[in-house]
Amino acid sequence: MAKGFMGRLTAAARAKQSRVVVGLDPRANLLPAALKPAADADAEAWAGAYAAFCGRVCEIVAPYAVAVKPQIAFFEQLGLAGLRAYAEVVRKAGESGLPVIGDVKRGDIGSTAEAYAAGHLDGGGLEVDAITVNPLFGTDGVAPFVRAAAERGKGLFVLVKTSNPSGAEIQDLVCDGRPVYEHVAELVHGWGESVRAGEVWSPVGAVVGATWPEQARRLRELMPHTMFLVPGYGAQGGTGESISAFFGENGEGAVVNASRSVIFAWRGAPWNEKYDESRWEGAVEAAVKAMRRDIEEGLGR
Amino acid sequence: MAKGFMGRLTAAARAKQSRVVVGLDPRANLLPAALKPAADADAEAWAGAYAAFCGRVCEIVAPYAVAVKPQIAFFEQLGLAGLRAYAEVVRKAGESGLPVIGDVKRGDIGSTAEAYAAGHLDGGGLEVDAITVNPLFGTDGVAPFVRAAAERGKGLFVLVKTSNPSGAEIQDLVCDGRPVYEHVAELVHGWGESVRAGEVWSPVGAVVGATWPEQARRLRELMPHTMFLVPGYGAQGGTGESISAFFGENGEGAVVNASRSVIFAWRGAPWNEKYDESRWEGAVEAAVKAMRRDIEEGLGR
Numbered sequence: 389m390a391k392g393f394m395g396r397l398t399a400a401a402r403a404k405q406s407r408v409v410v411g412l413d414p415r416a417n418l419l420p421a422a423l424k425p426a427a428d429a430d431a432e433a434w435a436g437a438y439a440a441f442c443g444r445v446c447e448i449v450a451p452y453a454v455a456v457k458p459q460i461a462f463f464e465q466l467g468l469a470g471l472r473a474y475a476e477v478v479r480k481a482g483e484s485g486l487p488v489i490g491d492v493k494r495g496d497i498g499s500t501a502e503a504y505a506a507g508h509l510d511g512g513g514l515e516v517d518a519i520t521v522n523p524l525f526g527t528d529g530v531a532p533f534v535r536a537a538a539e540r541g542k543g544l545f546v547l548v549k550t551s552n553p554s555g556a557e558i559q560d561l562v563c564d565g566r567p568v569y570e571h572v573a574e575l576v577h578g579w580g581e582s583v584r585a586g587e588v589w590s591p592v593g594a595v596v597g598a599t600w601p602e603q604a605r606r607l608r609e610l611m612p613h614t615m616f617l618v619p620g621y622g623a624q625g626g627t628g629e630s631i632s633a634f635f636g637e638n639g640e641g642a643v644v645n646a647s648r649s650v651i652f653a654w655r656g657a658p659w660n661e662k663y664d665e666s667r668w669e670g671a672v673e674a675a676v677k678a679m680r681r682d683i684e685e686g687l688g689r
Numbered sequence: 690m691a692k693g694f695m696g697r698l699t700a701a702a703r704a705k706q707s708r709v710v711v712g713l714d715p716r717a718n719l720l721p722a723a724l725k726p727a728a729d730a731d732a733e734a735w736a737g738a739y740a741a742f743c744g745r746v747c748e749i750v751a752p753y754a755v756a757v758k759p760q761i762a763f764f765e766q767l768g769l770a771g772l773r774a775y776a777e778v779v780r781k782a783g784e785s786g787l788p789v790i791g792d793v794k795r796g797d798i799g800s801t802a803e804a805y806a807a808g809h810l811d812g813g814g815l816e817v818d819a820i821t822v823n824p825l826f827g828t829d830g831v832a833p834f835v836r837a838a839a840e841r842g843k844g845l846f847v848l849v850k851t852s853n854p855s856g857a858e859i860q861d862l863v864c865d866g867r868p869v870y871e872h873v874a875e876l877v878h879g880w881g882e883s884v885r886a887g888e889v890w891s892p893v894g895a896v897v898g899a900t901w902p903e904q905a906r907r908l909r910e911l912m913p914h915t916m917f918l919v920p921g922y923g924a925q926g927g928t929g930e931s932i933s934a935f936f937g938e939n940g941e942g943a944v945v946n947a948s949r950s951v952i953f954a955w956r957g958a959p960w961n962e963k964y965d966e967s968r969w970e971g972a973v974e975a976a977v978k979a980m981r982r983d984i985e986e987g988l989g990r
Contacts, residue, residue, distance in 0.1 A: 413801070431814060459797075459801055459804075461795070461797060461801045461802070461804040461805045461808070462801075462804045464804065464805060464808040464809070464813065464815065465804040465805070465807045465808040465813055466808070466813065466814070467776070467808065467813045467814015467815055468769065468772055468773055468776065468814050468815075469814070470808075470813075470814075471769055471772055472769055475768070475769065493795070493796060493797055493823075494762070494794070495794060495823060496760075496762060496794055497851065497852065497853040497856075498853065500714070500760055500762045500763075501762070503760075503762040503763045503765065503766040504762045504765060504766070506766045507762070507765040507766040507767070507768065507771075508765070512765065512766050512767065512768045513732060513767070513768015513769050513770070513771075514765065514768055514769075522794075522796060522823050522825055523825075523859065524823055524824075524825055524848060524851070524856070524859055524860070525851055525853055525855065525856050526853070526855030526856050526857065526858035526859055526860075527855040527858060528853055528854060528855040529851075529853060529855065529856070547825060550798065550825070550826055550830075551798065552798040552799065552826055552827070552829055552830060553827075553829060554826065554827030554828040554829040554830065555798075555825070555826050555827050555830070556827065557827035557828060557872075557876060558824065558825060558827055558869065558872065558873060558876075559825070559827075561862070561864035561865075561869060561872055562864055562865070563862035563863055563864045563869070564862075564863070568859065568862060568864070568869060571858075571859065571862055572859060575858060575859075
C-alpha cells in the first residue's frame with residue numbers, strides 16, 4: 389500500500405481507469421444561470437455560488453476523475469469570502485472521495501516558502517493533498533515544500549514547461565545547448581530523488597503543458613520517477629492523440645487536467661454539442677467521460 | 690503631480706529623505722512577549738497578534754519609511770484568520786499613511802493572472818497599492834498585472850534577480866551570452882515601456898536582491914525607467930555601502946527593503962545592540978532610522 393500522494397493517485401488511476409484531473413476554475417460570467425446570484429450580489433454571495441458550483445462538479449465527476457484541481461486565483465479574486473469558499477470546496481471534494489491539488493503556484497525564498505508549505509500542506513486552513521509550485525527561487529526556495537510533502541505524504545507539482553505560448557520567452561531560452569525547462573527538469577528530478585525512498589513516483593511531480601508533446605518525450609526521459617500534471621488539454625488545445633508522450637511505457641506517470649472544457653461543457657466543447665444550460669450537470673458528466681475515453685484511447689487502452 | 694504608484698513612491702522618498710521599505714514578516718516564534726498569545730492559542734488568536742504587531746510597526750516606522758511590504762505567506766500560513774489579519778494590516782498601514790506593497794509573488798497563465806490582478810490590485814478584498822509578480826509565464830501571464838497597474842495607478846515589482854543564493858540555479862543560466870535574469874530584465878523593460886506614458890518610472894518595477902550589487906549595475910542600464918525593489922538588506926547581508934549600484938545617478942529609482950532586521954530589531958541586529966524585549970518598539974524605531982541613515986550615507990547624501 390503506497391502511503392504517499394503520488395502512490396494514491398496511481399492507485400486511483402488504476403481503479404478508475406482514468407488519468408483525468410478536473411480543474412475547478414469558477415468564473416462569475418460562466419456559471420450556470422441557476423447558480424448565478426443577482427447581478428448586484430456581493431463577494432459573499434458570489435463565493436457561495438462558487439462553492440455550490442464546484443461542490444456539485446465534484447459529485448458529478450467523482451466516478452471518472454482521479455483528483456480535482458481548484459485554481460485558488462479565482463477564489464482570491466473574491467477576497468476573504470472567496471478563500472472561505474476555497475476551503476469549503478476542498479472539504480466537499482474530500483466528501484466526494486477526490487484528492488485535491490491546490491493550484492496555488494507559490495514560490496519564494498526558503499524562510500518564506502516554509503510558511504507557504506505550512507499553510508497549504510501542513511495544517512493551515514488552506515491545507516490540500518498536493519500543490520503546484522514555482523521553481524524560480526531554486527533549491528532553497530523549493531526545499532521547504534519538498535520536505536513538507538515527504539513528511540506528510542503529500543505531493544508537489546513544480547512548473548517545468550507551462551502550457552501558455554509566452555511561457556517560452558523564459559522557459560525556452562537555450563543555455564549550454566539545452567532549454568531552461570530541461571535544466572529545471574534536472575533540478576526537479578534531483579529534488580524528487582532526495583525523498584523518493586524507493587517508491588516508483590517521488591512526491592515531487594512536474595507541470596508539463598499538454599501543448600508540448602515533443603518536448604514531453606525528452607522531459608519524460610529526464611524525470612523517470614516524476615509524476616506529470618498535464619494542463620492545457622481541451623480549451624487550450626491539447627488532445628488525447630498527442631497525450632501518450634507524457635506517460636511512461638506502462639501508461640502511468642501522468643494525469644491530465646482540463647478545466648473550462650469540462651466544468652463549463654454545456655457552453656460547447658470540441659467533443660460535444662452545445663447543451664441547454666438547464667442541463668449543465670449532464671454536460672459536465674458527458675464531458676468528463678469523453679475526456680477520460682479520449683485519453684485512454686490515446687494510450688491505446 | 691504624478692498619479693501612478695511609482696510617482697507617489699518617488700515623491701515620498703524625497704519628502705521623507707528615505708528609500709526604506711519595511712517588510713512585515715510576522716513570525717510566531719519571534720513576536721515580542723507582550724504580544725504573544727498563549728502557547729495553545731488558535732489561529733484566530735495568532736492572527737490577531739500578527740495584526741496588532743504589524744499595525745504597531747506601521748505606526749512606529751511611518752515617519753522614516755516610504756512603504757511597507759507585508760509578506761502574505763506568513764498570513765496564509767494561518768489560513769482564513771491570517772488573511773483577515775493581512776487585510777487589517779493593509780488598512781492599518783493606510784491609516785499610518787504608508788502605501789502597501791503586497792509581497793504575493795503571484796504568477797500564472799493570462800486568464801488566471803487576470804483573477805489574481807483583480808483580487809490584489811483592483812477591488813478584491815486583498816487590494817493593495819502594488820504587488821510582487823513572478824515572470825515565469827512570460828508576457829501573456831504578466832500582461833493582466835501590467836494592465837491593472839496602469840489602469841488603476843498601481844505598481845508591480847517583477848522578480849528579476851532574487852536575493853537568495855540558489856535563485857542563481859535558474860536565474861544565472863547563460864543563454865546567448867547573457868544570464869536569464871538579463872533576458873527577464875529586457876522583458877520587464879518592454880512591459881514597462883508599453884504603459885509608461887511619459888512618466889520617469891513605469892508602473893512595472895523589478896525585484897533585484899541587495900546581495901547582487903555587481904549585477905545591479907548592469908540591470909540598472911537595461912531598465913532605465915524601472916523602479917527597483919531591493920530585498921535582502923540587513924538579515925540577508927546587504928549593506929548601505931554596496932547599495933548605490935541599485936540607484937540612478939540622481940539617487941532615485943530604487944527602494945530598499947528590510948524585514949527581520951527592523952521589525953525584530955530588539956533581538957540584535959548588525960547596527961544596534963540587543964535591546965531588552967520590553968523596549969521592542971524603541972528598537973524598531975532605532976533600526977529603521979539607522980537603516981535610513983545607512984542608505985542615505987551609502988548614496989553620499
